[in-house]
Amino acid sequence: MKLTISRYNPEKDKVPYDETFEIDDALIKHDTMLLDVLHLVREQDPSVGFRFSCQEGVCGSDGMNVNGKNHLSCITPISTLSQPIIIKPLPGLPIIKDLIIDMSLFYQQYQDVDPFLQTEPLDHEKEHLQSPEERAKLDGSYECILCGCCSTSCPSFWWNPDQFAGPAALLAASRFIIDSRDIKHIDRLKDLDSPTKTFRCRHIQNCTDACPKGLNPSRAIQELKSIMLKDL
């Protein structure tokens, strides 16, 4: 099996270059994941850089661009990929080393939408009630693992990362806007109501296509837009 991996070490490389690794097919089983294969690559060359943590698709560390599409390597079966497998870092953010990107901007966008529940002061003796129907509205928005696969596949993000909030941050914003317990509904909407922050989204669906958790940021943004039209 052949993998072409984008390499870049700023200590010695001016620009990224491709390096091809060969892995013995005997080491690959039908259910081997891409992350397992990357570990085998690192046995050949321990300097190959990629992040990983949970290895089961819940922590979001190992987002990367595989054969042109963003994936989490730990839940991408090698059998689903056509060869040679071409692996690059998630696009649109600075590369630190090999497949490791600098996600500061992505995290900043997330922080900028005030992604925390805001309520009146609450009594610790009492639960903050929410009906099953109200809670069900959060399904599809709270499960985001901040892997960055969506935002880094979005052309609006590539072109205006300083202005457009990006699908992950907007999904987080919508998670709080639709939470029956949050009291900053209107303020949150006002903050996002700008031609660039939210309305730069053109709904080309790259984010939804890329989300390894099956979430639909594009639909969440669509709903945000309609709520703005209705409530502001």
Next chain:
Amino acid sequence: MQKRTNVNLDNIPTQQFDAIVIGAGGAGLRAALQLAESGHKIAVVSKVFPTRSHTVAAQGGINAALGNVTPDNWQWHMYDTIKGSDYLGDQDAIEFMCQEAAEIVRELEHFGVPFSRLDNGKIYQRAFGGQSQNYGEEQAHRTCAAADRTGHAILHSLYQQNIRLGSTIFEEYYSVDLLKAKDGAISGCVVMNIHNGEYQILQSPNILLATGGAGQVFRTNTNAGINTGDGLGMALRAGYPLQDMEFWQFHPTGIAGKGMLMSEAARGEGGVLRNALGEAFMEKYAPHVKDLASRDVVSRAIAVEVQEGRGCGPNKDYVLLDLTHLEDKVVKERLPGIRDISITFAGIDPVEQSVPVFPTCHYMMGGIPTNINGQVIYPNAQGQQETVTGLYAVGECACVSVHGANRLGGNSLLDIVVFGRKAALTISENLKSHSAVHLEHDKDSLEQIRTRIEHWHDSSAKEQTNNSEQNTSDNVTQIKKDLQAIMERGCGVFREHSLMQKALEELPAIEARLQEVQLSDQSDIFNLERLAAFELENLLAIAYATVTSALARQESRGAHSRIDFQERDDQAWLKHSLYCHQTRQLSYKTVNLTPKTHKPFEPKKRVY
């Protein structure tokens, strides 16, 4: 030998904080939140971005006697936890945790955790192993859940609250070792910026270790790759003991051969374990609560079924977790995460087919000994327990001993938030009475760390300068794999003297290889090989602690199950073990059997 890097620790950047939290999982972030809210200048050091911490993978839920589904009170929870611990848990600590539970879960809800809901709007609670009403009668529904993504929901909410308060987080910084002052007080830590390999000293009179577990010491485990026991290694090297390291929980239902976790919530929602004959075999082992017996009991039952030839599959080496009789809606709404994991990793939709499962290393009950306030304690020369000035530990890396010899499902998320908050309150109290005084580091303490760091820088330089004679094909990855295999053979679900003895005899060779191994990555930017070497030193120390403690304990208690000593022996072994790495010796301390407000629970035979 030519040195490539001269690590100068004398003139490296130093920053000062009122308190430093090392680790940004649930325990660390809960503590950080408390400290930031109290207005202290704090730093959180994490080797990964906070939401990558292993808390994110916790599935089933968090226990609290809210009584939303079945009648409940904290005293019943306390009884279940003590019984679950096989009476090794400290009763004062368990009492405290269970008393705090309801309030701290409501607090999490107020922080934004999207708990699943009951029709009346209250938090949904499910049945979980080892939970009962009225001191051992009917099954209790005590485990508060956000579908089966409770850890994710809690970790993200805690991170979000830290964003609200603007906590300073050193993301992707690795804490190498603790610094001590002349009088032995902890005065700071040396950290490495993983992005560029630069070292820094973070100075503080209050250091809280919240570095999580070390399941990577076993080959098949449910743990994240980052769970390498870094806090434990730091504590051992600073000269402090580890407590109860023989107790490792094997979760009954890891996906066979892989280890990904199928949450206990699957059985809580009605899932049943079956052997090759299709028998729901737990009836034989725990007639009363069957599949919801405590984890050690279920893990042993599975291992016995397989040993006796009733395992499933071509190699008869696993059993089946059957959810097919449940309504599709239950699986899809209450267990969406494990359905995903099962489809992804086993190719099986649990709605249609049973899932192959086998016990898998999951949780470390032992750790750095602390008191209820989160302060690290150690026995002084007179054998009395003394606190280490400036050092605190919480969460899986700590052993306040609420889990004793076996942890009940739903108690680990509770443990991290209860003691995360408590330790932070203790630190805050200290800071109120006297503001942070930064002590000068002891030269020897700094020297020790320099030697360790230089070793790993030199060992990459060696490869460059020496010829291939000395450059063997050995590498950090291979040594780690061999260590994991030794531990799995020697200290698995069932243990026996000769197997553990063999493991102990194999460890020095691993240690020698690790001393000698050369690193091939020369870079200072994201040098993951160097990081893995630091981590492996921690795992190796943990392996020694585990095998040494396990070999000595001649009884079966909780997760420590010996073929050659099948009964629990309260006369000789109702005590905590303490392992010291410098001497590789054990000492012991008594179990606290005197809770503050409740009458003590006398040890009795544990039946489910």
